[in-house]
Amino acid sequence: MSKPYYVDEDLKKFGEITEWQKELGEKYFDYYASVFKEGALTEREKALIALAVSHVVHCPYCIDAYSKDCVQKGCDEEQMMEAIHVGAAIQSGATLVHGVQMMNKVKDISM
Amino acid sequence: MALATKSLASRQSDLSNPKEQIKILSDNESVGVKSFTEKLQQIDLFPLKPTQLDIFQVNVGKMCNQVCKHCHVDAGPDRKEIMTKKTMQLCLDAIKNSTVHTVDLTGGAPEMNPDFRWFVEEISKLGRKIIVRCNLTIIVANPKYNDLPEFFKKHNVEVVSSLPYFSAKRTDSQRGEGVFEKSIKALKMLNEVGYGKEDSGLILNLVYNPTGAFLPASQEGLEREFKKKLREGWGIEFNSLFAITNIPVSRFLEYLIVSDNYEDYLTELVNAFNPTAALGVMCRNTISVSWDGYLYDCDFNQMLDLKFSGSTPQHLKDFNDKKLVERNIIINQHCFGCTAGAGSSCGGEVAK
Numbered sequence: 001m002s003k004p005y006y007v008d009e010d011l012k013k014f015g016e017i018t019e020w021q022k023e024l025g026e027k028y029f030d031y032y033a034s035v036f037k038e039g040a041l042t043e044r045e046k047a048l049i050a051l052a053v054s055h056v057v058h059c060p061y062c063i064d065a066y067s068k069d070c071v072q073k074g075c076d077e078e079q080m081m082e083a084i085h086v087g088a089a090i091q092s093g094a095t096l097v098h099g100v101q102m103m104n105k106v107k108d109i110s111m
Numbered sequence: 112m113a114l115a116t117k118s119l120a121s122r123q124s125d126l127s128n129p130k131e132q133i134k135i136l137s138d139n140e141s142v143g144v145k146s147f148t149e150k151l152q153q154i155d156l157f158p159l160k161p162t163q164l165d166i167f168q169v170n171v172g173k174m175c176n177q178v179c180k181h182c183h184v185d186a187g188p189d190r191k192e193i194m195t196k197k198t199m200q201l202c203l204d205a206i207k208n209s210t211v212h213t214v215d216l217t218g219g220a221p222e223m224n225p226d227f228r229w230f231v232e233e234i235s236k237l238g239r240k241i242i243v244r245c246n247l248t249i250i251v252a253n254p255k256y257n258d259l260p261e262f263f264k265k266h267n268v269e270v271v272s273s274l275p276y277f278s279a280k281r282t283d284s285q286r287g288e289g290v291f292e293k294s295i296k297a298l299k300m301l302n303e304v305g306y307g308k309e310d311s312g313l314i315l316n317l318v319y320n321p322t323g324a325f326l327p328a329s330q331e332g333l334e335r336e337f338k339k340k341l342r343e344g345w346g347i348e349f350n351s352l353f354a355i356t357n358i359p360v361s362r363f364l365e366y367l368i369v370s371d372n373y374e375d376y377l378t379e380l381v382n383a384f385n386p387t388a389a390l391g392v393m394c395r396n397t398i399s400v401s402w403d404g405y406l407y408d409c410d411f412n413q414m415l416d417l418k419f420s421g422s423t424p425q426h427l428k429d430f431n432d433k434k435l436v437e438r439n440i441i442i443n444q445h446c447f448g449c450t451a452g453a454g455s456s457c458g459g460e461v462a463k
Contacts, residue, residue: 044336074276
């Protein structure tokens, strides 16, 4: 049987990336921890942003982690789905706005 | 997942036997985690000893009008074990001559015990602070309970009530269909007599416990969100929110096993072990009394039938508050529930 590329057990091993590059790994995890601390945005708001971004970057590990984190921090199902729609709207917008470039090019080469 | 509509006891589940639960919990090697004993040894806290006796928690019975999916008491309408007036008198005798400053009444639904009101009145005469863990729906379950808010007010009872979420969907998934709506109605009744209102002196605290296999987030953030949602949605006020971790005992243990979350949940609890929380665990200043008068380190040990250890008197009739502070507290893997993250107790977080 073929082995899947994504294995949920690997999420628990994320910290091990530090073993092969200690300094950068530690800097990354310190930065990561600081980013998600309560600041001008609440931890809950940050979890919702992370959930939306997780979907946009198609990261199954991040989706598992931030679905749980959002529920844990008191987000409801509606809020979580709306956050994903925000991500989807930006992602599709990013595709569609290139339509202007297409239109420009077509105009440039047309009589 | 289907709701637990009956207790483990009435379903004659293997897990209704405390020995079966302990067998599962004790097997830390299969889960691949350290034992709670090892963790306490590492921080020089083993054997775990009490500090002093402050809180006297009494489980006046397993009878309840609800069958919550996560209930560690395995309570429900089919449970008939309730404390007699004679045993309540033994409690009063013990409290009177002790350092206890707070009496914490729990169940089941403690109000369903026919001698509940007499017991509260007698504790009140002893001048001790009284906490009642009220499931809210009992207030609207039957007209005979509708005056509970007034009764609580009369005796300045601190009301502590579970409300796992500010929406019906998540609350009902844990506590039963229609529980959210009834809880809101009961909260309004408590607010009407002054509970949860600023400067009334009548304390209404809510308990948040996760509606699944995950740990609670920060109590402060959740409290802010609950206050906002309950005020905006229903005009409800309350004092504090206690974030309590679900302990892998009884029906919550069953849920974890059936949903295939047991190993991950235990691992999460162990990984989140916090030495500061371990120092402040509630069993160090609290004891738990069962409906039949036996003494335990906490309500969870009570449900696992882990009575006081060694030569410490195990029943109220032999109560000796000087001897009981000398005992070793009985621990097992379920204790990781009280030491994870910011810690957990019947009063919420224990470490900031």
